[in-house]
Amino acid sequence: MRYVYLIFIVGVIGALAILGPRGAKSTRPPLEVFPDMDRMPRYDPQAESAFFSDGRTDRLPVEGAVARGTFYENEYLATGKNGEYFGKGFPIDVSNEAMARGEERYNIYCAVCHGAAGDGDSMTKKYGMLTVANLIDQRLVDYSDGQLYDVVKNGKGLMLGYADRLSVEDRWNVVLYVRALQRAANGSVDDLAPAIREELGL
Amino acid sequence: MSNVFPKWSNTLPLKLIVFLLILAAAVVSGVTYYATPKYTRVGYEPSQPVPYDHSFHVGELGLDCRYCHSKVEESGHANIPAASTCMSCHSMIKTDSDLLEPVRASYASGEPIQWVRVHETPDYVYFDHSVHVNRGISCVECHGRVDEMEVVRHDQPLSMGWCLDCHRHPEEALRPLDQITNLDWVHPGGEKGQIKDGLKFVEEWNINPPQSCSGCHR
Numbered sequence: 375m376r377y378v379y380l381i382f383i384v385g386v387i388g389a390l391a392i393l394g395p396r397g398a399k400s401t402r403p404p405l406e407v408f409p410d411m412d413r414m415p416r417y418d419p420q421a422e423s424a425f426f427s428d429g430r431t432d433r434l435p436v437e438g439a440v441a442r443g444t445f446y447e448n449e450y451l452a453t454g455k456n457g458e459y460f461g462k463g464f465p466i467d468v469s470n471e472a473m474a475r476g477e478e479r480y481n482i483y484c485a486v487c488h489g490a491a492g493d494g495d496s497m498t499k500k501y502g503m504l505t506v507a508n509l510i511d512q513r514l515v516d517y518s519d520g521q522l523y524d525v526v527k528n529g530k531g532l533m534l535g536y537a538d539r540l541s542v543e544d545r546w547n548v549v550l551y552v553r554a555l556q557r558a559a560n561g562s563v564d565d566l567a568p569a570i571r572e573e574l575g576l
Numbered sequence: 577m578s579n580v581f582p583k584w585s586n587t588l589p590l591k592l593i594v595f596l597l598i599l600a601a602a603v604v605s606g607v608t609y610y611a612t613p614k615y616t617r618v619g620y621e622p623s624q625p626v627p628y629d630h631s632f633h634v635g636e637l638g639l640d641c642r643y644c645h646s647k648v649e650e651s652g653h654a655n656i657p658a659a660s661t662c663m664s665c666h667s668m669i670k671t672d673s674d675l676l677e678p679v680r681a682s683y684a685s686g687e688p689i690q691w692v693r694v695h696e697t698p699d700y701v702y703f704d705h706s707v708h709v710n711r712g713i714s715c716v717e718c719h720g721r722v723d724e725m726e727v728v729r730h731d732q733p734l735s736m737g738w739c740l741d742c743h744r745h746p747e748e749a750l751r752p753l754d755q756i757t758n759l760d761w762v763h764p765g766g767e768k769g770q771i772k773d774g775l776k777f778v779e780e781w782n783i784n785p786p787q788s789c790s791g792c793h794r
Binding site: 375379382389396397398399400401402403406407411412413414418419420428430478482483486487498501502505532533539 | 606665
């Protein structure tokens with residue numbers, strides 16, 4: 375009987391040594407203990423396909439197709455242009471909500487390179503991205519709203535466009551927030567409401 | 577009567593029973609410890625075709641999760657970014673790095689990079705990111721401190737009991753909506769404050785996570 379226990383203990387220690395504790399790092403795919411219907415022959419987003427020749431389940435839209443909900447009657451709203459020329463003014467409702475949404479989106483997508491204040495002082499600049507535009511520069515204050523919208527959508531120079539990640543409304547919200555950053559950076563004491571000026575003792 | 581059985585055989589049945597009990601206990605505890613997603617999944621970190629590092633891009637550069645996983649608020653599937661997302665920066669930074677060769681090739685040809693999938697619920701489970709992310713559940717509850725991981729690691733078991741633990745007590749996890757992608761946020765009031773505010777959010781936002789089978793198996 376002693377030998378039986380000895381073999382048992384050796385077995386347990388061996389199993390523990392091979393299996394290791396929970397949560398140990400491993401590059402082996404997880405074992406599916408009862409793989410009943412875990413993987414069905416269906417197509418998931420961004421997954422692999424054995425059927426299509428390019429091996430993906432995601433199909434590209436047919437050329438010229440317009441996805442539902444992405445067609446805009448108003449040309450200026452969608453492109454920032456009136457005919458040939460960049461237009462002025464905001465085709466969306468200018469409100470506190472639009473500004474707040476613009477701030478949030480700006481901080482997600484733009485601030486990494488253009489800086490939280492829009493002055494181009496950012497983390498990526500420290501790592502060698504030296505040509506980032508300074509958004510509060512007079513050159514960009516002079517841009518029309520439509521032109522700023524076009525840069526967000528299609529990119530300019532070395533910057534790639536953000537059309538895939540910002541919806542039409544969000545692009546305008548971001549332009550609105552950039553205008554606010556420009557006002558804040560280039561403002562003077564006279565821009566403040568009298569009550570606030572008094573509070574600050576100016 | 578001759579001695580057919582030697583004397584020691586008197587205690588043999590007892591010894592056998594004791595041994596079988598110990599063996600059964602070992603098997604049961606082995607199965608409960610090992611045959612669960614807490615062992616089979618947690619810690620899985622496949623090596624990826626590009627050694628993309630969340631701890632640098634998120635922790636150091638300060639990128640928001642939504643910069644890359646941009647559809648996580650709108651759709652059930654949190655998308656893995658296309659190569660053009662990386663090229664926003666890597667067309668200017670580290671343009672000659674060998675590590676980034678697959679990214680440049682993918683950007684030029686349109687062929688996707690073949691990232692290895694880390695988290696994958698079984699196909700009979702319905703899971704949707706947007707409902708969780710827009711209702712005050714942070715990425716950290718389900719993916720752990722991704723902003724400190726050099727290689728993405730499976731941090732939580734994603735088992736049914738684990739989903740239900742939170743669905744029964746969502747107040748332990750709910751947080752203000754502007755802190756969803758801020759993975760080191762903890763409630764400034766500690767555990768008590770979290771529960772208090774959590775209960776307030778449950779009330780105000782009318783949070784009611786499904787606990788019936790058809791909620792997740794539809």
